[in-house]
Amino acid sequence: MKYIGKPRGLAALLSDIEINSSPSLHFQGVENIDISLIRVNPNQPRKDFKDAQLIELAESIRIQGLIQPITVRVKGTHYELIVGERRLRACKLARLSKIPAFIRHADDEASALMALVENIQRENLNAIEIALSFERMIIEYRLTNEELAARIGKDRSTVNNYLRLLKLPSEIQKKIISGKISMGHARALIALEKPELQINMLQKILKEGLSVRQVEEMAKTLPKKNSIKSSEIQKSSLQEYINSTVKSLEGNLISNVEFKTENGESGKVIIEFFNQLDLERIMVHLDKVFKKSADKL
Structure with missing residues (x-):
């Protein structure tokens, strides 16, 4: 040899x-x-x-x-x-x-x-294999997305984008694995949020051979899962702070976060998870955040 x-x-x-x-x-x-x-x-x-x-x-x-x-x-x-x-x-x-x-x-x-x-x-x-590997590393070795990104020499946004793929319906994930749609197509589908809209758009991509840019433009005209009318948004400083916090949480946890108030004072924060592995990933991240906060006290 x-x-x-x-x-x-x-x-x-x-x-x-x-x-x-x-x-x-x-x-x-x-x-x-x-x-x-x-x-x-x-x-x-x-x-x-x-x-x-x-x-x-x-x-x-x-x-x-x-x-x-x-x-x-x-x-x-x-x-x-x-x-x-x-x-x-x-x-x-x-x-x-x-x-x-x-x-x-x-x-x-x-x-x-x-x-x-x-x-x-x-x-x-393929992109799904990378996403699953990222998820496993985060859970098994209790790493935050940022820590994993640093160890593999990638930006945190890159890690986040791959992890978001795991929230797509299995039918779409299979098309990513087979190479029928690109990572760019998948990211455009994620923006739709509703699974039924994502599946419908997938069929259009496969049938009409839509480019990533075309999918992005079409996605802008379709409703999102948590879309609300601007007239319904309270423009108080408190509401703006809440909106900013929710957006930050969603960005860090790679999950949908919902803030609900019941009587103007009490309420609850809802963090969406896709499956048991996704929940473990979120808990690892929250645990590290809480430890960092405790260290500062």
Whole structure:
């Protein structure tokens, strides 16, 4: 088996991850290891592997060898894959017994971050796979959206935009996964808020081949879930403060927030969640906010 050239993408990967925030990440060299000793990471961000492309890669590996090693970590008596499941699958198809691998000493969080960043940089993941990976990282490692964004070298708005995709109906998410609609189309659909409007617009996109700009323009003419007439808005400073606070909460929690008053004094704040995982993500974020507030007292 041949190993040609230097590992592409690793320098960029490591520059995006704050090494100081992952103290359990250490490096070792490249070794040829038995494929039979490698276990696939159950939390691999990438879920979609195309058979035709795997067969093509396997044939290339038979002829030229594997150009870029996979990345693994030692776990018990075997190795756990961090990066390179597609390459590993192709090597198995090529009936190789050994594979070149970078061996990393990494804890669970560092391993998950490396896998996520590498896949994002290689554009191997569809938007829903990225969103699900973001959600899992936030919940499992109790990160805020801002903390996750810092660790993967992205803006918080980028993380927020991906997480919003998980609030779309499953029918729309499937079209994103299959590549029938783009991330831009999905963001335009999110603005509609009502699931029935989103589904109707999806059908128009697929039938008429609408561009992202066309969808955005059409979305502006349709009602939103929480739209209210401007004449109904109280323009007092208190109401403006409430509106501003609700908007800020929605932006930080990536969820709809509703403020209700019952008798002019008492009331309640309603935070919408999509499923159990979404609720856990919101609770993690609120818990960190409360802790920060307590530290300032």
